[in-house]
């Protein structure tokens with residue numbers, strides 16, 4: 291998606307060969323017009339797939355998914371990060387390794403909000419090693435719902451998540467795919 295690539299070029303900050311900072315339009319200050327254009331692109335890509343629910347993960351996926359939910363005209367659920375392992379039996383839960391913080395998080399979704407008949411599109415801001423996506427796929431599977439695919443804003447294609455998740459048979463549509471990046475020379479798109 292040209293618009294997103296241009297924005298990453300203009301306003302993204304390559305912090306290291308591994309970390310891209312996009313706080314000025316995606317992860318802190320949010321450009322909701324850009325989010326709407328992203329939602330429209332996912333809607334075009336997943337048109338006819340019968341999506342009736344969007345699922346994302348706390349916290350940085352929420353804004354993007356909420357705006358996409360307006361475009362898809364369907365509910366948006368976010369997996370919550372829980373502190374306790376003493377979980378109630380009315381939730382689905384799984385463990386996710388945080389790319390940015392390094393630690394493990396328990397993430398959960400109420401059984402009320404994810405059901406067997408749902409056709410779910412997973413939305414997230416970044417795809418790196420694929421741990422967040424693995425966790426969300428696990429939650430959908432626990433619910434007996436169907437994953438239509440994953441809509442990712444920025445895939446760092448030089449990290450292994452995208453290839454691994456696609457090899458699992460999950461359709462992944464990333465709006466910007468980064469082949470490599472460097473704090474000195476910037477971002478190269480696929």
Ligand code: 5GP
Nearest residue numbers: 308309310389416417418419420421422451
């Ligand atoms: P994964 O689980 O695929 O390894 O990493 C995806 C999650 O880590 C995303 O939800 C995102 O919040 C965070 N993340 C991964 N890489 C980056 C990055 O380069 N920049 C930022 N801001 N977040 C990232």
